[in-house]
Amino acid sequence: MDILSITGLRARYGHVEALHSVDLRLGEGELVTVLGPNGAGKSTLMRAIMGVCSNSGQVQFRGKDTPRNNPVALATDGLILVPEGRGVLGPMTVEENLEIGGYLLGDRNAEFERRLAEVLEMFPRLRERLSQDAGSLSGGEQQMLAVGRALMAGPKLLLLDEPSLGLAPRVIGEILETLRELNARGLSILLVEQKAPLALKIANRAYFLSLGKIVSExxxxEVSSHEELSKHYLS
Ligand SMILES: Nc1ncnc2c1ncn2[C@@H]1O[C@H](COP(=O)(O)OP(=O)(O)O)[C@@H](O)[C@H]1O
Ligand SMILES: [Mg+2]
Incomplete structure (x- = not known):
């Protein structure tokens, strides 16, 4: 069964439709990327999947229709979004940010400590900076924290909105390598990106989004044979 199944998904801002009947699927254990230029509707797609913008159509997660405006219920079921711009809480410490990620567990129980140990093993740089304010981290470290915080929630499907934004190529490489490893451990991932060559290196399957429409899968x-992508994205 597909872990995520999207049919005829539309989203609008006021009278302007930003997503036009998007169909997309993600099988259990897949790492799928949605590529598209700035303004294509990538972030809108993420918000529509999370049910936090005006939308219509069907989004099923693990075989069930998703609720509207209830990201907590989605998180409880295992669907977590790492938003564009990371969304780490700057004035709070790294450890406090990770605690927020694990808040559905209630107290810092054994499961919390197990997840924390796993995140810190994956991102040793966070371990060194646990008591530092998140706002004082580099962009790459903040992105690691954003992914780490999402992992604290125990996701089954992780949505990532342009994790590479504003980061140096070496740091992007590190983050994508971590995503590849998480996927190898069984986590399903939907990665939305502008930086196509990097995302395509780790993806099992890809969609191309343009002007609010999926124009190809x-x-x-086989991307070298895809003319539009080659022209716009593989330079
Ligand atoms: N809050 C908003 N209000 C009005 N229009 C918006 C809003 N957010 C995005 N849009 C418009 O929707 C389209 C898709 O935007 P977005 O999903 O942010 O694209 P991407 O993430 O691919 O850069 C763009 O035309 C953008 O201007
Ligand atoms: Mg965006």
Missing amino acids: FDPK
Whole structure:
């Protein structure tokens, strides 16, 4: 069964439709990327999946229709979004940010400590900075914290909105390598990106989003034969 199944999803801002009947699926254990230029509707797609913008159509997560305006219920079921711009809480410490990620567990119980140990093993740089304010981290470290905080919630499907934004290529490489490893451990991932070559390196399958429409679905290994992508994205 698909972990995520989207049919005829539309989203609008006022009278302007920003997503036009998007169909998309993600199988259990897949790492799928949605590529598209600035303004294509990538963040809108993420918000529509989370049910936090004006939308219509069907979004099913683990075989069930998703609720509107209830990200907490979605998080409880295992659907977590790492938003564009990371959304870490600057005046709070790294550890406090991670605690927020794990808040559905209630107290800092054994499961919390197990997840924390796993996150800090994956991102040793966060361990060194646990008591530092999140706002004082570098962009790359903040992105690691954003992913770490999402992992604290125990996701089954992780949505990532342009994690590479504003980061140096080496740091992007590190983060994508972590995503690849998380996927290898069984986590399903939907990665939305502008930086196509990097995302295509780790994806099992890819969609191309343009002006609010999915215009193609393809195998990342065959991307050199895809004219539009080659022209716009592989330079
Ligand atoms: N809050 C908003 N109000 C009005 N229009 C918006 C809003 N957010 C995004 N849009 C418009 O929706 C379209 C898609 O935007 P977005 O989803 O942010 O694209 P992407 O993430 O691919 O850059 C763009 O035309 C953008 O201007
Ligand atoms: Mg965006």
